[in-house]
Amino acid sequence: MPRLGRRLPGLSFGVLADLSVVGLLALSMWLIVRAGDQPPILHLTFAIVGVRALAIGRAVFRYTERLFSHDAALAQLATLRAETFTALIPRVPGAIEGQRRGEVLAAFVDDVDQLQDEPLRVRQPLIVSGIVVGLSLVLVALVSVPAALVLTGLLGASLAVAVWCSERIAGASDRELSAARAALVDSLLERFAAAEVLAAFGAIGEQRARIAACESRLARAQLRRSRAAGLTGAVLALGSGAASLAVLWLLMPRVGDSLSTALFAAAVVVPAAVFEISAQIPAALAARRAVRSSADRVASLTEAPLPAEIPHEPGAVDDVPSQVAGDPAAPLVAVASLAARHPGASADAVRDVSFELRAGETLVITGESGAGKSTLALALVRFLAYRGSYRLRGVEADTLSGPQVRAIVGLCEQSPHLFDADLRQNLKFAREGASDDELLAVLARVGLAEWATDRGGLDTRVGEQGALVSGGQAQRIALARAILADFPVVVLDEPTAGVDREVADRLLRDLLGAVPDDRAVILITHTELPAEIQSARLHLPSRR
Structure with missing residues (x-):
């Protein structure tokens, strides 16, 4: 919910609009009936002006109410999206693996967006309609208390x-709506992501049928809600x-005794x-069911307890540089008897790992597939918790927050993610304020300057998930990001996976040569290295 100060203007103008x-309806009726008596025009002037003022005010107040209330809700939605994304980050390595991609995407996009209805379509209509209906009943009571009591009784019974x-x-359909929407998103994602596989096995027709079934399920839920809204209106x-x-x-x-004809008509x-204003109440309660259902789905992703293998953020150390100033002789990275496992695993994926690394040094970690290299x-x-000792500049890593650790250690993944944008934007994710000259310089450092120039410079599109670049070029772009982000330690995880030996050797030489001399490099690979690459070696034994 937005804070009260942001919501109060919208509530105030909403009350004025409904009043x-x-x-307008009461004064218009009074004016029509009173004009039938043909009084002097001056006796009707206040009503004429009042009708015009209320007609204009209704539109102006409604527009202003929408302006303030939506501004507050959308500002809060931006904060909510960022906080939800932040809450999802530590769960990515294993805490949400049981969820389908479509469910996670629908919860992060559709269900989070649905939460803006809480201030807009739940709280505000209930508060505004409650105030205006109460004042209207007081107005009727000034004319006739029995009439006000009868109106209150019929209004309460109708609302009930x-x-x-x-x-x-519609109760069941409101709760079903989020699940149906997630199922449709999941089926569409599978259709797009696995198009080639589905075509190869002749399963496109089955996938289309699944999508159609999900659409029908969503349509049925929406239709039940529409029927309920129609019946409620009736x-x-x-x-x-x-x-x-x-x-x-x-x-x-x-009439004609203690009550004038005009006042009677009004x-x-x-x-x-x-009743027109009170119709907002059932609609608000229906919106509340949908919001609660979406909130439950978001909470199931972001508020479930983290597994023991996922680091909790203690925030014990607030300033990394202040921790290293007292021990300049400490290694940049010092690992002793380190062990780690994935969430839900019964055994460690990696154990008894020890090494030290200083600025300018390179460590090559080798091992068969499944030896725990990527886990390390x-x-x-700090995407996974560890046991043992792991120090950065003399500070134990589990006393630092994840962002603090990742400000020192940068990871270039085996399959780096490239966004469907131009080369400039893909590099600026590492340093937003970097100039074009700095971007071109770092591309030259990783061996992509000529390629980028031939393709159109920094405006070159890389495609969805890097579809328009090769695997080696994607690795070079990822390394350019790491250099721009100024990580003291760069971890290269299988940068030559899927590349033939000759190209892999050249790529490794280029990647390691591009890293500045004052950085430390951890190279994870399962292939043989070119003979000219001199570095410390660490072999991880297989855990099979």
Whole structure:
């Protein structure tokens, strides 16, 4: 929810807009009936001006209410998206692996967006309609207390029936809506991501059928909600007509005696305005069910307890440089008897690892597939918890927050992610303020200057997930990012995977040669290295 100070202007203008609706209907009816008596025009001037003012005010207040309320909700939504993304980051290495990609994407996009309905379509309508309906009932009570009591009773009964019908018909569909939406997103993602495989096995038709079934499921849930909304509107319309007739019947004997004809007419039409405004209440309660369902799905991703293998953020050390100033002789990285495992695993993926690394040094970690090389890389950047000792500049890594560790140790993954943008933007993710000259210089350092020039410079598109670049070029772009981010320690995880031997040797020489001399490099590989690459070696035994 946005803070009260951001919501208060929207609430205030919402009340004024709905009061204008009630006042416009009542004053218009009073003016029509009173004008039939043909009084002097001066006796009608205030009503004429009032009708015009309320008609204009209704539109102006409604627009202003939308402006303030949506501004507050959208500002809060931006914060909510960022906080949700931050909460998902430590869960990526294993805490959400049981969730399908479509479910995670739908929760992060659709369900988080659904939460903006809490201030817009739940809290605000309930508060505004409650205030305006209460004031309208007081207005009717000034004319006739029995009429106000009858109107209150019929309004309460109609709302109770409308809410019951909405809950009975649309309650299940509101809870089903998020799940149906996630299933559709998941089926679409699978269709796009596995298009070649589906075509090769002749399964495109089955996947299309699955997508159609998910669409039908979503359409059924939306249709049930529409039916419930229609029935709710019908119940309230029936209650509105009954209330108008009841007020008409109660006030009729007083017309011409203690009640003027014009005031009688105005009082009779007020129930219609009251029911129109109160129709927001069942809609708000229906929106609340959808919001709660989405909130539950988001919470299942972001608030579930982290596995023991996922680091918790203690934030014990706030300033990394202040911790290293007292021990300039400490190694940049010092690992002793380190062990780590993946969430849910019964055995360590890597254990008893020890090494030291200083600026300007290179360590090559080798081992067969499954020996735990990538697990070690995840532990070094604190995506996985570790046991043993792991110090950065003399500071134990588990006393630092994840962002602090990753400000020192940068990981170039085996399959680096490239965004569907130009080369400039893909590099600026590492340093937003970098100039074009700095970007071109780092491309030259990793051996991509000529390639980038031939392709159009920094405006070169790399395609969805780097579809327009080769695996070696993707690794060079990832290393350029690491150099721009100024990581003191760079971890290269299998940079030559899927590349033939001759190209792999050349790529390794280029990558290691591109790293500045004052950085430390950890190269993880399972292939033989060119003879001219001199470095310390660490072999991880197989755990099979």
